[in-house]
Amino acid sequence: MGKIKKRRLIASVAAAAGAVAIAAIVWSLFSSKGEQGGSPNGEKEKISIVISGLGMTFPAGMNENKNPYLDYIEKSTNLDINVFLPPIESYEEKLNIMMTSSSLPDMLYTGNKVWLANYVHQGKLRPLDEEIAKYGPALKEKIPQKAWDQVTFNGRIYAIPSMNEVKGIELMYVRKDWLDRLGLKPPKTLDEYYVVIKAFATQDPDGNGKHDTIGLLVTENLGRTAPLFGAFGIQLNQWLEQDGRLVYANTTPQAKEAIAFLRRLYEENLIDPDFPLNRIQNLYYDKIVSGKVGLFSATWYDTRGPIEQNKQRDPKAEWIPLEYPTGPQGYKGVYAANLVRGYGVVPESSPNAANVVKLLNFIAGEGHRDLKLGFENQVWSMKNGKMVTDFSEHNKHLYRGIYTALVDVVEPEMDKQRLDSIGEQFHLYDNLKRIEGNLISNKFTGLPTTSMGQYMSKLTTSMQDSFIEMIVGVTPLDAFEDNVARWKSEGLDEITKEVNQWYASTSK
Structure with a gap:
């Protein structure tokens, strides 16, 4: 038997043994309290x-x-x-x-x-x-x-x-004290956002005399970029209607424009260069808490998390919510959470x-x-x-x-009561209402299609990796169209056909 076959056999045996071991553990956990079912003696x-x-x-x-x-x-x-x-x-x-x-x-x-x-x-x-x-x-x-x-x-x-x-998750927050120190107003358009991002990265907004602040913070897997894509009228991994049909947002010219904007920020050192490594619970939050960040797409509850921790560390820090950035065609918004x-x-x-x-x-x-x-x-x-x-x-x-x-x-009334009780100074309910007024909905709400089960997981990973590679300059922006063609041939065309069959059936 050849070496490669032996290695494959060993790997297969190891994988099978691992599955058996986990199954055994599960069995012991599930059976540890005795037989299933009720008891004639009234036991639970x-x-x-x-x-x-x-x-x-x-x-x-x-x-x-x-x-x-x-x-x-x-x-x-x-x-x-x-x-x-x-x-x-x-x-x-x-x-x-x-x-x-x-x-x-x-x-x-x-x-x-x-x-x-x-x-x-x-x-x-x-x-x-x-x-x-x-x-x-x-x-x-x-x-x-x-x-x-x-x-x-x-x-x-x-x-x-x-x-x-909740109906939505993300909204933009900015340090107003940094804006005031640099003589800037809260941004509204995407162009104004660019000016603030650049100023925060290059003009020492914290006044410590060091070049150590981040213009825009993004997480791994392009997390916390939803408002930027919203400025181009789309959200990643959603379906939108064009000319009476549903198309996958990741394949549209608008997606390419949003990637180009992020690429510009990266090339000019205005975006955190380590963003592909920014996990939410460590690097990402740590940078906010430590005072290195003055602008980011927050979750509605981050006011009670990293923002509050930053304010406790630096009493001069003043954070305010922003309007979503409005893009060149007048679009703005953020993804709607799944029902x-x-x-x-x-x-x-x-x-x-x-x-x-x-x-x-x-x-x-x-x-x-x-x-x-x-x-x-x-x-x-x-x-x-x-x-x-x-x-x-x-x-x-x-x-x-x-x-x-x-x-x-x-239960809306109870939810508001609960959120306000946690601390009205965190503006949790207000944040949710601000988000709800700026939602971009996924037009496909049907059951996963057969082809989605076959292809979507692999396609999502491929799209995400390709976008990051374009942003950091590993591949040229012009590779976008070639990638789209490849994704279509690798199952996206089949998925799109099934999605539009569903869409046609719901439109009757």
């Missing part, structure tokens, strides 16, 4: 669920299976719930391995719509219509029909959708679909307020008619969000 019925940890941490002595919020859920539903949190860095990979196991959990949560569609088509997930009709009154009441449509395949419901509580953020599914082999629906119905209904806000008089209380949050307790028990996220629902 047992179910096992796989969910995302969302990067949350637990207080000392607690974990995903031992904490007061899970106790509350179990007591209220009479369920004994075994929770498994795969590593967040390889979450979807672990879900795929589990789906090959002979022993599956009763519920898995995914944020990937294509993942959902693939396993529905493979017949590995069970429809939940009967269980929802019988055990899901709160689910039916609080989840809109448009969300149910996104999890309905051939007339059957295959997932419980978890709603996005649905995630999906709770039940493997076809599970005998406990009813208990899964009971669990999710409680989280969306009777338990939603306590899980979303935290326990009253511990995390929050009412004083003079206003909700007041105890920040130390709020932060200590943020992990409750891993349960709420399983089936989040939108």
Whole structure:
């Protein structure tokens, strides 16, 4: 046997062994609390669920299976719930391995719509219509029909959708004290943004006599660039209508223009040269907190995060929101968040679909307020008619969000009350309203097509890598059209055909 074949054989055996090992671990976790099902003696019925940890941490002595919020859920539903949190860095990979196991959990949560569609088509997930009709009154009441449509395949419901509580994520924030020091006004047009970005990178806006400030901060994978693409009328990875048909925004001349603008910033050293390495939780936030950045596309909640930390470090720092940059053709805006953020599914082999629906119905209904806000008089209380949050307790028990996220629902009045209670000085509710007035919606809202499952993941990675290479000058900007032609031949044409078949059917 040749060396290459031997290496391939060894790699295959190792991969198979790894999958078996993970399956064994999953089996031990899911079976550790005994057999599935109820008990004639009235004991709690047992179910096992796989969910995302969302990067949350637990207080000392607690974990995903031992904490007061899970106790509350179990007591209220009479369920004994075994929770498994795969590593967040390889979450979807672990879900795929589990789906090959002979022993599956009763519920898995995914944020990937294509993942959902693939396993529905493979017949590995069970429809939940009967269980929802019988055990899901709160689910039916609080989840809109448009969300149910996104999890309905051939007339059957295959997932419980978890709603996005917000309609959009990003808006521009700037340090007003830097603008004032340099004699600049808050920018409105893209050209004015360029002037501010250049000034912040070259004119020592922090006054320390060093050339150490960043004009514009961007994250890895072209994160936090949405307002700049919005200035050209598009958003990456969305479908837009042109001449009665849907086209993929990444392939349009507008995308090339936005890439050219970013390339100009990079060539002139106005954009952070390390942006391909800027992970949100370390390099990116650190640069904001340390005072090296005066302009960036923030999330609506960054006022309570890196912006607040920067202000605590430098009391002179004054941050204000900006209007979205208006481009040469008058466009501006930012991407609209998906209506649905995630999906709770039940493997076809599970005998406990009813208990899964009971669990999710409680989280969306009777338990939603306590899980979303935290326990009253511990995390929050009412004083003079206003909700007041105890920040130390709020932060200590943020992990409750891993349960709420399983089936989040939108309740505007409670959400405003909650956001204001966290601190009106953070302008969280105001930020959301500012974003909502400037949304660019994805025109494709249908179920993932067959070709999307085959090609879209690879195409997305290829597009992202190509755009970054053009911005940093590894490849010329003129390579854009050749890349588009290649993407079309590698599956995008098939996807576009299916997307427009859907679009035509919805237009009738």
